[in-house]
Amino acid sequence: MDSGSNGEEPTSWDELYNINFMPSELFLKFRKEIQGIRLGVNLEFYNAPCNEYQAKLVLKPLSPDKKWKFIYEPIHQDVRILSKKIPVTKYLNLQVGIGHNFHMHATGWKWKLTTCFGGDGISRIRNKTTLGLCPGVDFRFGWRADYVLPEITGQPLFNMNSGKFQGSLDRVEAILTHSDAE
Numbered sequence: 001m002d003s004g005s006n007g008e009e010p011t012s013w014d015e016l017y018n019i020n021f022m023p024s025e026l027f028l029k030f031r032k033e034i035q036g037i038r039l040g041v042n043l044e045f046y047n048a049p050c051n052e053y054q055a056k057l058v059l060k061p062l063s064p065d066k067k068w069k070f071i072y073e074p075i076h077q078d079v080r081i082l083s084k085k086i087p088v089t090k091y092l093n094l095q096v097g098i099g100h101n102f103h104m105h106a107t108g109w110k111w112k113l114t115t116c117f118g119g120d121g122i123s124r125i126r127n128k129t130t131l132g133l134c135p136g137v138d139f140r141f142g143w144r145a146d147y148v149l150p151e152i153t154g155q156p157l158f159n160m161n162s163g164k165f166q167g168s169l170d171r172v173e174a175i176l177t178h179s180d181a182e
Contacts, residue, residue, distance in 0.1 A: 019167040023047065025142070027173040034180050036062050077102040091115050123147050128171075136178060142171030 026045040031038055040058035045051075054076075060069035071080045080099035088094050096111045123146070130140045148164040 016163070017165045019169075021169050023142075023169050023172045025171040027171065029173060029175045031175065031177040032180075033062060033177065038062050085114065088113070123149070136176060138173075138175040138177070140171075140173040140175060141169060142173075144168050144170050 024047045026047070028043045028045075030041045032040075038058075038060055040056075040060075042054075042056040042058060044054040044056065046053070055074060057072040057074070058069060060066055067084055069082050069084070071082065072078070078099055078101050080097050082097035083095055085093040085095045093114045094111065095114065096109065098107070098109045100107045125145045125147075126142070127144075128140055128142050130138055132138050144167065146164075146166045
């Protein structure tokens with residue numbers, strides 16, 4: 001624990017190191033694979049900061065060199081075509097897309113750069129881990145770890161900045177896949 005030299009109370013271990021196991025996103029995905037195409041229905045439930053629900057229809061090719069996916073959101077009346085994630089560097093990906101919102105009569109395009117590492121002065125790792133329960137049933141866990149490494153100085157141990165770690169389980173997905181028999 002840190003002992004402040006300015007008279008502050010020492011920081012508790014609970015504030016320095018904690019892991020939140022309550023996911024803020026719950027997804028239930030139904031997938032049907034038909035002749036090289038995957039048709040999916042995603043039911044997405046968002047816990048925090050407000051309770052929200054989304055449904056999506058997703059269509060994409062199954063080939064390893066797939067270049068696109070089609071998404072339709074009936075509640076928001078959005079249609080999008082997204083490219084696959086294009087590697088720019090070893091840890092940086094680019095994804096572009098074009099979409100149309102029928103409710104607002106608006107068309108536009110978006111792009112985003114993604115990486116598993118974060119910033120904002122805090123080191124961050126984000127990742128997805130998939131656990132195959134049985135053929136056709138998978139669970140995917142999206143997790144995040146934010147950390148600040150301890151400062152190692154010549155000071156006594158009780159005055160040392162011992163770093164911080166905050167981990168969280170952000171997303172849990174249940175994926176049910178049905179393949180056509182060929």
